[in-house]
Amino acid sequence: MASGDDKSASAIPRHVGIIMDGNGRWATKRLLPRPAGHRAGVKNITPVIESAFDYGVHCVSLYAFSTENKARPESEVNALVDLIRKRLRPMTRELIARGAKVVFSGDISYFPEDVRRIMSEICAENTDKTAKTVNIALDYGGREEIVRAARLAAASGEITDSRIRANLYTSELPDLDMIIRTGGEKRLSNFMLYQAAYSELFFTDTLWPDFGKAELISILNEYGSRTRRFGKL
Ligand code: IPE
Ligand code: IPE
Numbered sequence: 001m002a003s004g005d006d007k008s009a010s011a012i013p014r015h016v017g018i019i020m021d022g023n024g025r026w027a028t029k030r031l032l033p034r035p036a037g038h039r040a041g042v043k044n045i046t047p048v049i050e051s052a053f054d055y056g057v058h059c060v061s062l063y064a065f066s067t068e069n070k071a072r073p074e075s076e077v078n079a080l081v082d083l084i085r086k087r088l089r090p091m092t093r094e095l096i097a098r099g100a101k102v103v104f105s106g107d108i109s110y111f112p113e114d115v116r117r118i119m120s121e122i123c124a125e126n127t128d129k130t131a132k133t134v135n136i137a138l139d140y141g142g143r144e145e146i147v148r149a150a151r152l153a154a155a156s157g158e159i160t161d162s163r164i165r166a167n168l169y170t171s172e173l174p175d176l177d178m179i180i181r182t183g184g185e186k187r188l189s190n191f192m193l194y195q196a197a198y199s200e201l202f203f204t205d206t207l208w209p210d211f212g213k214a215e216l217i218s219i220l221n222e223y224g225s226r227t228r229r230f231g232k233l
């Protein structure tokens with residue numbers, strides 16, 4: 001098992017974002033309906049997060065459902081909401097049992113009442129504020145988040161970087177050190193735009209359901225070899 005113990009602290013990202021793309025193509029390649037790809041994608045979440053935590057990562061943000069994904073055909077959106085309804089509880093229970101804390105980013109008012117209840121029950125289980133964190137972005141859009149945070153900052157009297165940060169969904173999390181996008185596309189698709197300002201970006205053609213521990217570790221190792229300058233010399 002890879003361990004963070006033998007690496008310097010700066011070589012290990014504290015906060016990793018994952019754009020879990022490629023579920024639909026994974027299913028289509030197998031002549032399966034697209035929701036079968038989403039189901040396979042959900043099964044892959046816990047092992048990947050555990051490998052990241054074993055490596056020494058403190059927080060993982062997962063892009064699970066974007067504000068724009070709501071414009072997909074109704075049958076696909078319903079399948080995704082149903083998957084959240086059925087799988088979110090068991091998946092997070094497993095993560096919480098292993099000591100993690102689960103939080104959500106996004107405008108959850110979109111979801112039906114029973115799904116929102118599942119989310120608030122999960123949040124209520126977060127007792128250890130210092131625990132490793134899984135942040136799940138659901139009905140999440142980076143622009144929506146920034147607009148919302150700017151409005152709240154303005155209402156509080158001043159629009160500053162610190163006031164905007166304090167009103168982001170991720171106010172308690174550090175900036176993203178790195179983002180991994182599976183599925184071959186090289187874009188952020190509205191994922192955590194404010195927090196990504198100085199993220200290291202990694203793109204892989206592997207479709208999300210096929211993305212495993214070995215590739216994750218190799219990407220995390222590559223992160224450790226990059227030089228981050230943050231605009232300085
Ligand atoms: C990502 O997989 C999961 C969601 C957007 C919910 P896609 O559904 O975008 O899969 P592809 O990109 O069509 O293969
Ligand atoms: C990004 O994937 C959203 C999630 C992974 C949840 P999309 O498939 O929605 O992104 P685009 O449409 O290729 O940009």
Ligand code: MG
Pocket residue numbers: 021022183
């Ligand atoms: Mg996609």
